[in-house]
Amino acid sequence: MSDQSTGRAVRLDSFGGPEVLDVREVPAPQAGQGQVRVRVTAAGLNPMDWIMTADADTAARFGLSLPAGFGTDYAGVVDQVGAGVTGFAPGDRVFGGALSRAVADFVVIDPAEGAAANEAQHTPDGVDDRTAATLAIAGRTASAALAVVEPGPGDTVLIGGAAGGVGVFAVQLARIAGARVIGTGSPTSADFLRDLGAEPAVYGDGLADRVRALAPGGVTAAIDLHGTETVLTARELGVPDARICTIAAQVDGVSAANGANAEPGALEEIARLVAAGRLRVPIAATFPIEEIRRATEIQAGRHVHGKVVIDL
Numbered sequence: 001m002s003d004q005s006t007g008r009a010v011r012l013d014s015f016g017g018p019e020v021l022d023v024r025e026v027p028a029p030q031a032g033q034g035q036v037r038v039r040v041t042a043a044g045l046n047p048m049d050w051i052m053t054a055d056a057d058t059a060a061r062f063g064l065s066l067p068a069g070f071g072t073d074y075a076g077v078v079d080q081v082g083a084g085v086t087g088f089a090p091g092d093r094v095f096g097g098a099l100s101r102a103v104a105d106f107v108v109i110d111p112a113e114g115a116a117a118n119e120a121q122h123t124p125d126g127v128d129d130r131t132a133a134t135l136a137i138a139g140r141t142a143s144a145a146l147a148v149v150e151p152g153p154g155d156t157v158l159i160g161g162a163a164g165g166v167g168v169f170a171v172q173l174a175r176i177a178g179a180r181v182i183g184t185g186s187p188t189s190a191d192f193l194r195d196l197g198a199e200p201a202v203y204g205d206g207l208a209d210r211v212r213a214l215a216p217g218g219v220t221a222a223i224d225l226h227g228t229e230t231v232l233t234a235r236e237l238g239v240p241d242a243r244i245c246t247i248a249a250q251v252d253g254v255s256a257a258n259g260a261n262a263e264p265g266a267l268e269e270i271a272r273l274v275a276a277g278r279l280r281v282p283i284a285a286t287f288p289i290e291e292i293r294r295a296t297e298i299q300a301g302r303h304v305h306g307k308v309v310i311d312l
Helices: 047-051 056-061 136-149 167-176 187-196 207-214 229-236 266-275 289-300
Strands: 006-011 022-027 036-044 073-081 093-097 106-109 156-160 180-185 199-202 221-224 244-246 283-288 307-311
Touching (some): 006 289, 036 136, 073 136, 136 167, 136 221, 156 167, 167 266, 187 199, 199 207, 207 229, 283 289
Parallel strands (some): 156 180, 156 221, 221 244
Antiparallel strands (some): 073 093
């Protein structure tokens, strides 16, 4: 059991952009009844991190108030176990979600709660901490989106925003399911998308024509990971609304998915696929915690191919 009393953590005294993020030495949380404390080694960044701390109204919808922490996805090692905890011991490697408090040396988790925003999963052998720290939000979100459209052999799936953090999971999971994937992205993302197993299509005006040229037999399902362009294109190509899904926009008649909708066991299955070498997570960039502002600016630019991770 570690009794370290202080640690570094990213804190916000006001809501806003990357400029409000500061690294501070703070009292280390201590594991209480039914809780474990994790010494965090890596924290993966996601769009929701800066979206939900951008303004007070959005933060309130997530139950956040000032002063607040930052980041949700983490990986590390259990260093305290509270009374009544079973299934975890000091030294266990774990990963999961700690809503808006993951970019810190220590997080306290209540594993029995079972909530995606307050969880610890055992990290499988063969999965390094940087990779484990990218799985919770993006992996669950991709899994939930695929559950809506149910791709399989014989399907051609159009995935919009395929080179982003959720896209790298969605493309590979659709391919594992046996589907052909066309992924939209910038011209510079083409090789990256091919490496994931997708056929690239440049987003923007004329997307439907470019997709028709790639798939003259038609598209059977679509997932829009950015806005509505892919939804509108899919409809133009004759895809029924029942096989279209969004994660970042609301469109009448189209299902929206997020990580909270993922099936039980979805995250564990993704971790198993990573451990087995069937799914990989490209890490676009890593930063020390002291460079949290720069890391968040890059991640928020939405042009990163893969995931951004903070090392602690």
